[in-house]
Amino acid sequence: MRLSRYFLPVLKENPAEAQIVSHRYMLRAGMIRQQAAGIYSWLPLGFKVLRRIEQIVHEEQQRAGHIPMLMPTLQPADLWRESGRYDDYGEEMLRITDRHKRDMLYGPTNEEMITDIFRAHISSYKDLPLTLYHVQWKFRDEIRPRFGVMRGREFLMKDGYNFDLTKADALHAYNRHLVSYLRTYERMGLQALPMRADSGPIGGDNTHEFLVLADTGESEVYYDSAVTDIRLGARAIDYDDHAQCQAVMEEFTALYARTDETHDPAAFAAIPAARQRMARGIEVGQIFYFGTKYSEPMGATVVTADGGRVPVHMGSHGIGVSRLLGAIIEASHDDKGIIWPEGVTPFHxxxxxxxxxxxxxxxxxxxxxxxxxxxxxxxxxxxxxxxxxxxxxxxxxxxxxxxxxxxxxxxxxxxxxxxxxxxxxxxxxxxxxxxxxxxxxxxxx
RNA sequence: CGGGGCGUAGCGCAGUCUGGUAGCGCGGCGGUUUUGGGAACCGUAGGUCGUAGGUUCGAAUCCUAUCGCCCCGACCA
Missing domain, CATH: 3.40.50.800 (Anticodon-binding domain)
Structure with missing residues (x-):
């Protein structure tokens, strides 16, 4: 691209509303323009980086055997009434009424919809395992959006859902996601540490968040500094190899690393003092195993080999695609501007x-x-x-x-x-x- | 939602207290001189002062309402 023919509206001065470095630089570099609180247009340079990040996510998901698709941004409320989350989700969910007075919502996530698709088309254990994912815009009506794309209301997210016959299979899907996420972040030039986390409104008892260490992060994290020395690197991964995925998962999660929600001061104190770290982190992904939480109430079952019928074991797994731009800039910049890692740079x-x-x-x-x-x-x-x-x-x-x-x-x-x-x-x-x-x-x- | 602040040109701001022709810097456009780390000078365009009412001879300025945005907190990927 020749700059004289491009659209790159850079700013010499700092916009008043931007408090943190990634927000400032994204505005100054002409990457985004705010249209309303927490809602942004992606100008050509920002859009290019967004697409590169999305592309890496797609490649790594498909490498892990996950199948791409696309679900809509608007969803019927009835699906959410089935799972009971229509009332649970609260004000964060943007509710819309269409011309026929039907209750709709702008999806904050897609567990209900994917479960509906699954139950409509899958009925036999022979069709499992199955992992579907998509990259789509989501909306969560945050009380106070801030920090540019790091905490917007509208955001681009990859979310994936695994369907398995047994808990053991579903835990392998969990491990597989963990490994594929590590690889995804490394390709972007980022270190994102998996940390034991709280499952929040999605539910379930097995969950890790991936955090990029940065002073501007919204989460307080506690970890053993030795975790920052572990890299996936170029090692060959066989995503069908349960033992290998399990081993990698254990390697990356054995040492102490937790967000403040699950922090255990006693366990933390057991780490050698020189390796105890307390820092802040930006959450760029989260994986969950939640069993039959949605499949049971929504009737997502399969017929087993012995003719029985069981609800499938599920998990969901997300990567904050648009948020990653902010996280990468927070982790990679100097006083002159952004320093893009080669993997995501808008121009080589x-x-x-x-x-x-x-x-x-x-x-x-x-x-x-x-x-x-x-x-x-x-x-x-x-x-x-x-x-x-x-x-x-x-x-x-x-x-x-x-x-x-x-x-x-x-x-x-x-x-x-x-x-x-x-x-x-x-x-x-x-x-x-x-x-x-x-x-x-x-x-x- | 509680507390605080701000809406004046594309961006950053002054002017509001004390009502009287709407300004400055950057950016844009034209020109001259420049030319290895955001050049200098000259000229020029660009604003219903967030919106709606009200007070007044006269409102960016005073009053009322309303919308939007930002910050702290609670909440959250």
Whole structure:
């Protein structure tokens, strides 16, 4: 993309309403625009990152064998009356009446609807196990939305639901989700720690939240610092291997790590003092096993091999897709702006033309631009007629991890600059070498 | 929902107390000079002062109502 033809309304000054760094930078970088309290338009740059995150979520879910689908944002109230949650959910649920005076609601989650779909089409144990998921907009009418997309009312969320014949199978689905989530977050350049949590209105007794450590997090967390040394890395995972998924789950959850709701001071005190940590975290996902809580009242049953009929064991599993943008920025920025991890960056590389209008510099930049595109990469070429300082400031703000800079001075000796946003390190090299380096960096991402 | 604050140009703000031609900076547009870390100068466009009533010769300013947004708390992915 050429910046002169893009839509990137950056702000030089900090908007007054933004209190935390991710909200400030998302507004300043022209990623979002607030339309009402907790409701945002996604401008092109923000939309690009949102889509990259969503894409990673899809890839990792399908890698784990989960099946994508799409349920609507509006749901009939009757389904929620069946489960008893229509009254339980309270004011947080946005209730709407259609022209025929039918009670509708803007879905805050989809347990009822997926259970309805399941019971309509699945009747035999032979159709299990089954895990369906979708990525869809949700609405929870928070009393006080804040922190930009981190605590909006409308938010994009991946939610998945597993259906299993036995509790053991459902617990494997739980483990499988835990592992796939770890992999998802790692691909985004994030460390999200699974912590034992409270199940809240969804119910159930087996649940973990995934938390990104950040001072601006809304949850207070307590953990053994050794948990931050564990990585999934490149190890091969067989999602059908119950023992392996169980082992990974145990590896990541054996050490003490809890949110304040489940914090146990006595157990915490047993950790070596030097490893006790108290911090704040942003919740970016949660997994639940809740057994037959919905299948029983809603009649989601299957016929077993011996001809009996049993309610299925279920779990639900969520990732806060839109919220992840905020969490990633909170975890990765400096005083100049955002620093995107390569896995989610809106553009792979920025190109700065230091002397727009200079025939040699223009040609060199276009060459780099076309070469990167030919490699399947997505560069952002700043071809505006601006001064160097303004271009650098924009690139730093929007946080592209790599920048190629070309000006008459360097080009005289046949060189461009390659700069790493995170370290600030700049190296001079011929343009083809810089292109090669960028291509190599993104080869496995 | 309790407490506090704010709505004036795309963004950041002054002006409101004490009523009298609606301002400043950034951004936009045109021009000149500049050109390696958010340039300087000149010119220019852009506002029913959130909305609705009221008081007054006259309201951004005073009064009433209402809507919206932000912050602290309770709540929450």
């Amino acid at each position: 590389c920025g190109i700065v033309n230091l002397k727009q209008g200079d025939a040699g510099t223009d040609a060199a930049c276009m060459e780099v631009y076309t070469a990167l595109k030919a490699r399947g990469l997505d560069p952002l070429y700043d071809d505006r007629d601006e001064r160097a300082g303004a271009k650098f400031a924009t690139m730093d703000l929007i946080g592209l991890p790599w920048r190629i800079t070309a000006g008459p001075r360097g080009l005289a000796s046949g060189k461009v600059e390659l700069t790493c946003r995170r370290t600030g390190l700049t190296e001079e090299m011929p343009a083809p070498d810089a292109i090669e380096r960028i291509a190599a960096i993104y080869k496995d991402i």
